[in-house]
Amino acid sequence: MTQNEKATVFVRLKDGVLDPQGETIYKALLQMGYGDFESVRSGRFFELEIKAGVEDIESKIDEVSKKLLSNPVIESFSVERNR
Amino acid sequence: MKVGVVTFPGSNCDYDSYAAVKHILNEEVEFLWHKSTELKDSDLVILPGGFAYGDYLRAGAIARFSPIMEKVIEFAHSGGRVIGICNGFQVLTECGLLPGALMRNRHLRFSCKFVHLRVENSETDFTTACETGEVLKIPIAHGEGNFYHYDNDIKELEDNGQVAFRYCTPGGDITDAANPNGSINNIAGILNAQKNVLGMMPHPERAVEDILGSVDGLKLFESLRSSIGSSVKVGHP
Numbered sequence: 001m002t003q004n005e006k007a008t009v010f011v012r013l014k015d016g017v018l019d020p021q022g023e024t025i026y027k028a029l030l031q032m033g034y035g036d037f038e039s040v041r042s043g044r045f046f047e048l049e050i051k052a053g054v055e056d057i058e059s060k061i062d063e064v065s066k067k068l069l070s071n072p073v074i075e076s077f078s079v080e081r082n083r
Numbered sequence: 084m085k086v087g088v089v090t091f092p093g094s095n096c097d098y099d100s101y102a103a104v105k106h107i108l109n110e111e112v113e114f115l116w117h118k119s120t121e122l123k124d125s126d127l128v129i130l131p132g133g134f135a136y137g138d139y140l141r142a143g144a145i146a147r148f149s150p151i152m153e154k155v156i157e158f159a160h161s162g163g164r165v166i167g168i169c170n171g172f173q174v175l176t177e178c179g180l181l182p183g184a185l186m187r188n189r190h191l192r193f194s195c196k197f198v199h200l201r202v203e204n205s206e207t208d209f210t211t212a213c214e215t216g217e218v219l220k221i222p223i224a225h226g227e228g229n230f231y232h233y234d235n236d237i238k239e240l241e242d243n244g245q246v247a248f249r250y251c252t253p254g255g256d257i258t259d260a261a262n263p264n265g266s267i268n269n270i271a272g273i274l275n276a277q278k279n280v281l282g283m284m285p286h287p288e289r290a291v292e293d294i295l296g297s298v299d300g301l302k303l304f305e306s307l308r309s310s311i312g313s314s315v316k317v318g319h320p
Contacts, residue, residue, distance in 0.1 A: 017231065018265070020191050068148075071141055071177065073184040074231060 005050045006082040007061050011070045012043035084311040086112040087125030089155065089171075091146045096132035096168065096288060103288040104129075108304050111314055117149040126311045127164045128155050130171025132224070132286060142185065142227045143173035152178060164208055164307065165280045169225055172272075172282030181275055181282045182240065183232035189265030193226040197296060198263055200271050200285060201251040204244045207274060208310035209281045212302045218255045219248075219299035221285040223263055228284035230266040230273070237267055247281055248272035 013019050019041050026040040046069055050057055061079055070077045086104045090097045097114065104112040113123045117135075122128065135146035146152065152174070159165045159180050167175040175181040188194060197220055202213040213219070232240070240246055248271040252261045262269045264284070272283030287300030 018186070018189065018229075020187055020189050020265075024191060068140070068144065071144070071184055073176075073182075074186060 004052055007048045007050060007057070008080045008082060009046045009048065009061065009065050009069050009077055010043060010080070011045065011065075011075050011077045012041060013074055014076050017074050084108075084110045084126050084308050084314055085124055086110060086127045086129060087115040087122055088112060088129045088131055089115045089117065089151055090131075091117045091133065091135035091149060091174075093135045093137055094131050094133035094170070096170075096286065099286070100129045100131045100168070100288045103291045103300070103304060107291045107301065108308060110308060115151055117146070117151050120150050120154050122151075122154050122158055125158075125163075126314075127166065127307055128158060129288075130155070130165065130167040130174050131288075132169030132171060135170055135174065138170075138227075141173075141177065142170060143175075143177040146170075146174045147178035156180060159275075159280050162277065162279050164311065166209065166303075166307075167280075167282040168286055168288065169223075169228070169284055172284055173227065175280060175282040180280050181273055182236060183230055183273065185227050185284070186229040186231050186265075187227050188225070188229050188263070191226075193224075194228075194263045195222070195224040196263070197222045198271070198285060199251050199253050199255075199261065200248040201255050201257065203246045203249055204274070206244070207247065207278045207281070208307060209274075209303055210247065210306050211309055212306040216255060218251060218253065219290075219302065220253075220297040221287055221290045221300050222296070223285045224289075225264070225284055228264040228266065230264075230270045230284075232267065240270075240273060241268070243276060245274045245276065245278070246270055246272075247274050248283060248285070 022040040022042040205215040249269040287303040290297035290300030
């Protein structure tokens with residue numbers, strides 16, 4: 001059986017939007033002695049497994065990323081196809 | 084006034100809202116199930132606090148696609164009055180009935196305490212019983228109440244009188260220390276451009292009896308009753 005194709009949608013806060021979670025992680029790194037980093041921004045990703053034989057999936061992925069997976073007011077997204 | 088209180092899976096302030104309307108205001112109230120598409124002739128729809136759909140993905144993000152919300156959105160577009168409290172506010176921003184977004188509190192903690200709110204616009208159906216500049220004592224209970232919007236859009240909200248409430252000191256001063264979550268311009272509640280939809284993080288339904296520590300939340304419900312009209316006929320058995 002062949003494996004279904006997957007797409008990964010990465011959602012991140014837009015530049016300039018405050019990310020208290022990222023800042024807290026950054027402070028933890030400093031506290032742990034890792035001083036090599038300038039900043040941390042947090043985000044999340046979603047793996048979508050695509051049904052075999054589906055056509056024009058790109059626009060669908062774009063649509064669900066805008067409608068559901070991200071909040072366009074504060075977040076941007078990018079898509080990676082894993083063939 | 085007939086009130087509909089929406090119950091999503093994970094709502095936990097639906098009974099508080101129901102009780103405030105039924106037992107304190109003595110007005111008609113019904114629950115509206117999230118899978119239903121019937122608003123039961125409500126004059127006012129309340130989206131209550133809680134953690135609809137477990138706050139999965141983002142607070143309010145899944146709830147906005149539930150069947151009842153389609154009707155609530157139609158109702159709001161036709162001028163119906165809708166109030167979203169706490170999680171209900173998050174649902175309203177997610178579904179686009181209100182602008183902006185509610186982000187994680189800047190200190191990352193869940194805040195549960197009384198706060199003071201300054202009434203910024205008393206000329207709305209939600210605030211007629213208040214004076215502009217009046218300070219209300221109402222509790223908050225949220226982890227994601229940090230209101231955010233772009234600078235230009237915030238200016239538009241401010242210019243249009245769409246800011247309903249701001250976090251303030253007991254004396255009514257707008258200070259950073261009085262801001263419990265990092266909201267831009269200390270915003271605690273906003274209205275849509277038509278002013279028939281209100282979203283607020285504080286819980287007016289939890290401040291309706293002396294035993295609860297404040298009765299200031301009643302002013303919102305009384306404002307709505309005087310705008311909509313009472314359906315309770317005085318003098319009839």
